[in-house]
Amino acid sequence: MLKYSGQTRILVAVDCVIFGFDGENYKLLLIQRGFAPEKKRWSLMGGFLQPEERLEEAANRILKQLTGLENVYMEQLHVFSDPQRDPVERTVAVTYFALIDIQKYEKQLSKEFHAEWFPVKEMPELIFDHEKMVETAKHRLRYKAALHPVLFELLPDKFTLPQLQALYEGLYDTTFDKRNFSRKLLSTGLLVKQTDKDKESSKKGAFYFKVNKQKYEDDFQAILNLIPKPDKLSNSAVILN
Amino acid sequence: MLKYSGQTRILVAVDCVIFGFDGENYKLLLIQRGFAPEKKRWSLMGGFLQPEERLEEAANRILKQLTGLENVYMEQLHVFSDPQRDPVERTVAVTYFALIDIQKYEKQLSKEFHAEWFPVKEMPELIFDHEKMVETAKHRLRYKAALHPVLFELLPDKFTLPQLQALYEGLYDTTFDKRNFSRKLLSTGLLVKQTDKDKESSKKGAFYFKVNKQKYEDDFQAILNLIPKPDKLSNSAVILN
DNA sequence: ACAAAAGTGTTACACGTACACCCATGG
DNA sequence: CCATGGGTGTACGTGTAACACTTTTGT
Numbered sequence: 001m002l003k004y005s006g007q008t009r010i011l012v013a014v015d016c017v018i019f020g021f022d023g024e025n026y027k028l029l030l031i032q033r034g035f036a037p038e039k040k041r042w043s044l045m046g047g048f049l050q051p052e053e054r055l056e057e058a059a060n061r062i063l064k065q066l067t068g069l070e071n072v073y074m075e076q077l078h079v080f081s082d083p084q085r086d087p088v089e090r091t092v093a094v095t096y097f098a099l100i101d102i103q104k105y106e107k108q109l110s111k112e113f114h115a116e117w118f119p120v121k122e123m124p125e126l127i128f129d130h131e132k133m134v135e136t137a138k139h140r141l142r143y144k145a146a147l148h149p150v151l152f153e154l155l156p157d158k159f160t161l162p163q164l165q166a167l168y169e170g171l172y173d174t175t176f177d178k179r180n181f182s183r184k185l186l187s188t189g190l191l192v193k194q195t196d197k198d199k200e201s202s203k204k205g206a207f208y209f210k211v212n213k214q215k216y217e218d219d220f221q222a223i224l225n226l227i228p229k230p231d232k233l234s235n236s237a238v239i240l241n
Numbered sequence: 242m243l244k245y246s247g248q249t250r251i252l253v254a255v256d257c258v259i260f261g262f263d264g265e266n267y268k269l270l271l272i273q274r275g276f277a278p279e280k281k282r283w284s285l286m287g288g289f290l291q292p293e294e295r296l297e298e299a300a301n302r303i304l305k306q307l308t309g310l311e312n313v314y315m316e317q318l319h320v321f322s323d324p325q326r327d328p329v330e331r332t333v334a335v336t337y338f339a340l341i342d343i344q345k346y347e348k349q350l351s352k353e354f355h356a357e358w359f360p361v362k363e364m365p366e367l368i369f370d371h372e373k374m375v376e377t378a379k380h381r382l383r384y385k386a387a388l389h390p391v392l393f394e395l396l397p398d399k400f401t402l403p404q405l406q407a408l409y410e411g412l413y414d415t416t417f418d419k420r421n422f423s424r425k426l427l428s429t430g431l432l433v434k435q436t437d438k439d440k441e442s443s444k445k446g447a448f449y450f451k452v453n454k455q456k457y458e459d460d461f462q463a464i465l466n467l468i469p470k471p472d473k474l475s476n477s478a479v480i481l482n
Numbered sequence: 483a484c485a486a487a488a489g490t491g492t493t494a495c496a497c498g499t500a501c502a503c504c505c506a507t508g509g
Numbered sequence: 510c511c512a513t514g515g516g517t518g519t520a521c522g523t524g525t526a527a528c529a530c531t532t533t534t535g536t
């Protein structure tokens with residue numbers, strides 16, 4: 001099976017940056033390595049690409065191992081290839097980022113992999129170049145979410161407008177005017193108002209919405225203006241950092 | 242050096258989708274393979290990732306081999322990993338796309354690699370999954386150029402507004418109103434009007450412009466509305482296909 | 483003088499932003 | 510009855526699209 005002679009074969013790893021949102025904060029699912037090197041240090045969930053496997057399959061396999069979930073929103077992010085990035089052996093790492101509804105997370109935390117959700121803002125140090133991977137993923141998510149309705153992937157099937165707004169505000173670390181926010185989001189036609197309310201977080205209760213799945217799929221690639229622009233300069237600033 | 246035991250090492254290829262623009266049409270730089278398998282068939286320029294090399298270095302090395310150019314705009318595109326994609330041996334292919342000023346292309350065509358520029362619309366059949374790579378690159382370029390001033394990379398230092406408009410029109414296969422186009426592009430502050438004119442393509446002559454390099458670098462990541470939106474639906478359509 | 487391409491200005495509309503008050507409910 | 514969070518409407522300004530005529534000059 002080795003037919004291109006004189007070439008070096010290299011390990012190909014797949015690492016997953018898994019985002020969740022608990023209603024207040026963005027979270028990352030990390031695992032603590034139980035073996036050397038770097039034992040006890042935190043890292044992204046990853047694994048090696050297998051001989052008969054495509055990268056997406058590997059990423060899904062890893063995600064399922066860790067979360068029990070399938071059919072999750074996932075996107076190829078970037079390949080990290082510094083020859084020294086893994087001190088054990090030259091490894092090229094293909095990163096994926098995934099958005100999951102944290103409530104659907106099925107496995108017992110820490111059971112098989114010593115996994116834990118960390119607030120993105122209070123992450124431990126990670127091994128190798130995994131922090132750079134996380135930075136890249138955060139950046140990509142901010143970019144993507146400004147233009148496409150991707151953040152719904154982080155919410156349960158039923159959610160309220162205040163929840164949705166908290167989700168967007170958390171990502172850009174800012175606050176939006178709720179009147180404009182609701183008008184803009186409703187005007188996309190992506191939201192279907194339900195008749196029942198969430199009474200957990202307020203006395204009055206907030207109406208639930210669901211995503212119009214058909215329109216979500218049809219419009220996903222459309223460029224939507226999902227975050228406000230107070231003025232030109234701060235707009236650029238918000239999207240990019 | 243093999244320390245992760247039980248894992249399969251895989252060939253990592255780098256393939257470059259190289260775009261140029263000749264004033265009328267988008268072009269792709271392709272090479273004709275001089276050896277089996279797939280001898281005489283056209284393909285993207287590529288090569289294997291070397292042991293001590295990062296992917297970007299490999300991509301630049303390959304680009305320099307084929308074009309003689311360095312410091313070219315290049316972007317990691319996507320990794321293709323179908324186990325059957327290369328019938329010779331399992332190979333994971335990391336694609337890059339590059340934008341070059343076709344006038345700066347230095348090598349004699351066909352000299353070393355039997356290379357040729359093909360209009361994007363009249364490409365020959367390509368080997369393996371290279372046509373899929375080209376499709377992905379075209380899609381990404383359309384997306385990117387709608388939001389960021391990336392197309393300047395395809396033009397010489399001095400260019401005219403009509404040339405610039407032809408560049409945008411070619412990419413989206415449509416026509417724009419020249420009054421709105423010039424107003425919009427000038428309003429970005431990215432263009433510096435020169436005092437001399439291009440007299441080649443008209444009797445009256447068209448003023449040359451140069452890119453304001455400082456502002457280009459500062460604003461590159463800003464989200465600019467570089468292509469018109471006749472209405473919501475057709476906007477989405479234009480950007481995405 | 484005429485053909486061919488470059489260059490420019492105005493108007494109408496849509497969209498986005500700023501902003502303040504009322505509503506419903508549980509305690 | 511009051512405190513808390515949910516929900517809504519308007520007015521203004523900005524940005525974008527539609528649209529037609531004049532300028533320049535080579536032949």
